[in-house]
Amino acid sequence: MCVACYVDAATKDKIIAYNAEFHKVTKSPFGKNDQIGMLNLIDGESRSAILSRADASKVFDLSVDHFIGMPGWFGAGDQPYQIWMTHTPAGEIVDDSMKKGLEANQLVAYSGDGISMYTHCGTHIDTLNHFGYNGKIFNEFSAKDHLGSRNWNVAGPELHPPIFARGVLLDVAALHGVDVLPPSHAIGEADLKGCLAHQNIKLNLGDVVLIRTGQMRLWPDMAFVSNTPGINREGAEFLAKNGAIMVGADNLTVEQTPTPDPLNFFPVHTYLLAEAGVPLLEMVNLEEMSQERCYEFAFFGACIKLRGATGAPMRPVAMPLSH
Structure with missing residues (x-):
């Protein structure tokens, strides 16, 4: 297990990942009714702080178009757009x-x-009811008690606040000097620390962390969906334990596929959602920000309020920070 390198003892109390146990759902420190996990750290003070630094003269649109024939998750037989x-x-x-x-x-x-369309189509969030362990999701909500014939009655995207937060781009492809990382490249703690050092930035409690693999260079070819480079569990732990409130990437699944784990076919999803209380943001277009080397920014995003769904489309935008 990785150990965070930027967090002091007082900050640890605000990070759900420090309460996690391997392959067990975590009881939320924000109370028995909590359904949004680390997004609880967004408040008026944090919103005001990032809004005061946003440079509105430049806006990066981080979403992809929806269109017939677009790449998507088809691994479990879900319908295309x-x-x-x-x-x-x-x-x-x-x-x-x-x-x-x-x-x-x-x-x-x-x-x-x-x-x-499948609710996990295009640029979208994964909510905390998307993956769990042994019939339970984050904060010990059980499918037996909270999953009806149509949807969950807990942890849906309708509960997510609009996200106003500091964003950090970790350009792992650029770190390695390539347009696109090799297929199934595992992004662990070393790559993430290397990015932080190379880009001369650090992680803060309350960040939205976006990871560039370069996979969006393949969009919209169907090669986009196969053998994706992405973070592994070690990388996910590093980000969660350093205070990320949401983790996203420019690939299909955020995480490396296929996973080498013989049993858990989505170890990053289960860890971040069920253990660390961190929602995911998938298929984020990071190419323009990479080209302009915008590694620190104001992130703004709100998902469609699909009550009880396990994911929802989002159109996130970013603005550089004024200095």
Whole structure:
């Protein structure tokens, strides 16, 4: 197990990861009803602090487009993104779905559409009910007591506050001098410490930490989804124990795939969500920030409030910090 190198004893009390036990869900220090974990550290003071430093003259859009044929998680048979027209101007002239008559439909060109997708599609958050251990999720909520026929009644994205926080980009691909890390490259503590030293920054309690593997250079080719470089459990522990409130990456799963763990096929997801109380942010476009070497920034993001879901789309943005 890795040991954090930037955290003093007083700060440890605010970090859930220091209460974690291997392959066991953690009881939240924020109370028996807590469903957002480390996001509890966002408050008026922390929001004001980062807003006061944000340089609004430059905004980085960190999300990807949704479109038919986009790469996504298909490993468990979930549906790909689909969009279809529900109303078209010509179709309304024929169907008159609102019973307005020919003249009205010729005047008013009405278009409408619908979508269907897995909630973990495109740039999105993973909530704390997404993965757990032995039928339980973070803070000891059980599937038996809290999972209905349609959704969880705890830990959904509707409970997430809008995230205003200091963001840190750890550009591991740049550290290694490559556009894209090798397939299945495991990002552990050494890579993360190397980035911090190379970029001359440090982690602070309350950070959103984003990791660049370079995998977004492959987007939108389906090669994006295969054998992804990403953090391993050691790397995840390093970030959680140094006070990250959310961990994201530019790849499909944040973590290395496939994992060498013979039993736990998603060791980073289970650790961060169930043990450390840290939500994930997946498929983040970090290319522009990497090119501009923007390693420290104001992060802003809010997910769609899909009640009880295990994930939800997010359109995060970042602004450089003024000095």
